[in-house]
Amino acid sequence: MSTAIIQSAAISKHFGSATILNGLDWQIMPGQVVGLLGRNGAGKSTLLECLLGLRELDAGSVRIYGEDVSQLGDATRARIGYVPQKSDLFEWMTPRQMLGYFQAFYPRWNAAKVDALLERWGFDKLMQNKPISKLSGGEQQRLSIIRALAHDPELLVLDEPVSALDPVGRRDFLRELIDGVIERGTTVVFSTHILSDLERVALDLAFLKDGKIALQGRLDELLEGARRVVGPAALLDQPLAGELRRQRAPDGTVSVITHGGAGLGALGKEAGVRVEPLSLEDLFIEVTQ
């Protein structure tokens, strides 16, 4: 059995009286491509920042490649790439200067890849020498992705990497992720609200809710196992296997969301009971509400 690359145990984080992470356990295994989902304000960014040691924990521990994240060595740091949701650092520098500055820290800096990405993603000479503050949100985001990919990281953490990109930019990014990152066996953790992108590249999903990972698993298995069972209360009074959520309509109809889908066969044949598969969007709404 391989060891987890990120191992977090019972981590908690509060901002004032608000509990953002509440004793959260999460593991990321080598080579996984994991999508982190949750509603706005659920704490996805806080979680990713805590995993990388960018925020102090109130409780619990995180280890990356076996090292305590509060004391990561340079060698381990050099194995990680991170795209923050919004970076307003280095705004006075030009893209060229900023990339040159980072290059100094990374022994494995891939200059050829940086040049190729700059060219492919529309950074002409003029743009490469313009202050970053003068770039559009999408251009800044592309630059941030280039910076994170430049040293061929073994672990890539992306916080809503495509939020400012148009559909063409998003597709360019996905292709780079597929060709330049996933094919190399890089472990990827990313948060996003764009479920269609997630379906294309993520193999695993984790839903963050109430400061914990509420549900996680293989994307394919979650889709194949998720069902909405709707029917009269009399037939659905017992809890179902893998039940996630239950609602009762004023007319007495009960709607149950389950995952794992086993043992519903007989129920689906009862008169008045409907068993439906769910899309990822349905599942997102049901799990995170």
Add this chain to the structure above:
Amino acid sequence: MTNHAAHLFSIATGSPEPIYRQLVDQVKRLVAAGQMAPGDGLPSVREVAQALALNPMTVSKAYSLLEMEGVLARRRGLGMEVAARSGPASSAHERAALLRPTLERAAMEARQLELDPDTVLSLFTQILKEQA
């Protein structure tokens, strides 16, 4: 024998059906309909992954399943091809099985609309005649 290109395939996100499943069903339909013949080459996993912007693992999962079910065969060297048929060309029974998921969805909607089977069947018969 043809070597098929990656744009042969298309997938839809936002469906309850996982993407690897969509690819499996698509290949089966193309083979059953004769659009892909035994010996025809399939686009590589990498080509399909790039063309459709998919994780290569999803494509190789689909190919592996199709290989296990005997629809595709691994070529000596690299790549996949449509398997030689062991029996006669796929039977009407086998082809009808491919229609089942679509009909199951239709059946579900028919129940939601509280239509009786006779009404639904006569509608379907009528549609089949219109298309013929």
